[in-house]
Amino acid sequence: MPDSRATRSDERTGTILRAALELAREVGYAKLSIEAVAARAGVGKHTVYRRWSSRGLLFLDAVLSLDTGGLAHRDTGDVVADVREVMVKAVDLLGRPPWGPLYQDLVGEAQHDPEVAAALNRRFIEPQTADTLARLRSAKEQGQLAPDFDLDLAFDILSGPLYFRLLITQEPLTHDYIDRLIRALFAGMSPRPDNAAANGSR
Known part of the structure; x- marks a missing residue:
């Protein structure tokens, strides 16, 4: 019982x-x-x-305790589409009450309270980071991304602009902004022709 x-x-x-x-x-x-x-x-x-x-x-x-609606990446074979799907969910979540304003306050409190900062990292930020890196790593292993691309840096580039807008400029987080961000990032992450081969073809 x-x-x-x-x-x-x-x-x-x-x-x-x-x-x-x-x-x-x-x-x-x-x-x-x-x-x-x-x-x-x-x-x-x-x-x-x-x-x-x-x-x-x-x-x-x-x-x-609030429902985030699920922010785990799928693996459809299209890494750009999979990353965009999660980022759109994230900006929709952050861009409206109750999650957005409450999360802003929570991040603010984490700047002053080491216990809150550690718990937030452990329970929310680190799992989200690990999930994103796992999806990017899988794409890299499948040849969808440049083999020498720094995945940790890629995650910083994906997440940093969101936090900058959410916490600093408070500009709107829109789907169009996500599309522009993803285009800029994945242009640099795409496989590149071997330099030697490129030079030899001139």
Whole structure:
């Protein structure tokens, strides 16, 4: 039989996370407090602190409890199409509430709280990075990308502009922007003719 105490604890945790999300959307992360979350969830603040040692870690769990709609790469044999599919999903997610504004606040908090930064990297950024690199590596092994292309650099080039627009310039993240970015990147990643062979054909 299921442990009723564990079930109640899970339900209470879910209630607290929902309360944190509701308040963050209503008043903003800067005004979020453990006390306010506890009051909204109908629990004592010590109940919250037993689960999370800081509001930053509570907020992290709350944001990551939201459904991202799936950001794993497929392998259809067309690496450009597969990368574009995930990047379009990502910009759609980041470009609208609730995920976009909440994620901005979460990244901001990570700049000041090493625990939040480490947990965000471990639980969200690193898995996304690994998935993208695995898809690019597969394409490289299949000869779709230049054999000497730096895949880590490719990932930085793909993700960096998104974070720059999201966090710095706050310009819109559009499908057209993604298409321009992918065209620029994959033009440099495409297999190139051997220089010696090219020179010999002149």
